[in-house]
Amino acid sequence: MSTTTELTNWQSVHDEVLRRIHTREWKPGDQIPKEVELAEELGCARATVNRALRELAAEGFLDRRRKAGTRVAAHPVRRARLDIPVIRLEIEGRGQKYTYGLLLSERRTPPPEICANLGVTANSDMLHITSLHLADGKPYMFEERWVSVAATPEIVDADLSKISANEWLVLHAPYTKGDISFSAVLASENEAKILRTQKNEPLFLIERTTWEGEKGITSARLVFAPGYRMHTAL
């Protein structure tokens, strides 16, 4: 009854299924027709329906299981895709001027919490780097980072006053596993001074750790200037 015109591409099938979910023709928990049936109804190949349903499952709208069939997700977990760009591109993308200052670069053994994070021993050879990223000359983000020299020996030769450690690592030390967390903290006296703000301001904090296989590469603490908002569409 529904389609006089045929839906012969996967995008339109995707949209049609999503429409039926939105209009609650198919409600959360409901089983939807099997691929062959849908293909027949819509006038396309099963592969096309499969592609559409696969995407919808990846987006969290559908739950699919072999033999059991496909049903509308009972608890639509919405997935936000967070793009995590290099800070420089984030700033330049808004049309602001990006500058960067290396504050400290020393080779030493890490404190215990970093060891725990990265899974390295206390006597590891590491690079400790702090730097400040600025947008239009105003402090934007303060970065404190530990890099394993064992995992990426080339970094000791990099000129980290020209390119930020983050950007260098992105280009030279791809990782296989990463962890990222977001939270709110109060500005310490030191952070407040560097970010040129008050002590006890609420700051947005990102902590990142990355591994290559089982080898810890780097652990970073990124503290953003007051007013920072991370946002995305969903």
Place this chain on the structure above:
Amino acid sequence: MSTTTELTNWQSVHDEVLRRIHTREWKPGDQIPKEVELAEELGCARATVNRALRELAAEGFLDRRRKAGTRVAAHPVRRARLDIPVIRLEIEGRGQKYTYGLLLSERRTPPPEICANLGVTANSDMLHITSLHLADGKPYMFEERWVSVAATPEIVDADLSKISANEWLVLHAPYTKGDISFSAVLASENEAKILRTQKNEPLFLIERTTWEGEKGITSARLVFAPGYRMHTAL
């Protein structure tokens, strides 16, 4: 030279390409062989290669353009997939007991900033709800929400002391467009009292707004108790 055994499924092709990127056999910015060539080299169909490369592009490792070919992403934008579950499931998923208290539910016209957010007029008929979500009896998140009655009339009949507005909306008012933002704020006196914490604690804040088509459905402000961390793998 590389493959004596053939890679005839898309996962292994995916992994092999990723391996070559990781080992820097193919460096950022490099053009990689075209689909037909890769298919021939690896001993599989072009469709299989296509599937693998499509996934890798979606994951941000590759840039693909018709006619121009496929190249390793110059600035590997890492995409973190943030799953945004219903709070109840987030808490129960950690094995804690979830409880929920409705603090306020009133029908009134919204303040200007909500109008601006949702794109509704100042005299709109809206539901204003505040509630507290608790984990193991301890305050976990304080929610302040505005819901358009015009967009979802059924909500006035929902028993929001039993089911949270968020959860009700997820099940009854699917949306087509959403916006979410994360930031850090200081606890106001009121928020501090409700979350049973100090004033001026740094709190993690999530602001969400959702639309169905052009109609604004709801705008919510979620303030988490101190110590909250949102994290994910990447």
Place this chain on the structure above:
DNA sequence: AAATATAATATGTACGTACATAATATCACT
């Protein structure tokens, strides 16, 4: 040399067939 039309090409997608795989349902047996 610049602008415009045309050809070439790599990716994007649709389709039908075939087989793989995981999960369920059914049946046989105790």
Place this chain on the structure above:
DNA sequence: AGTGATATTATGTACGTACATATTATATTT
């Protein structure tokens, strides 16, 4: 009724072919 073997089934994937589409490269015209 319970247990285990077996059949069934819906999704998952591979392949070859065909054509669509976006973009670049080339040829043509001004």
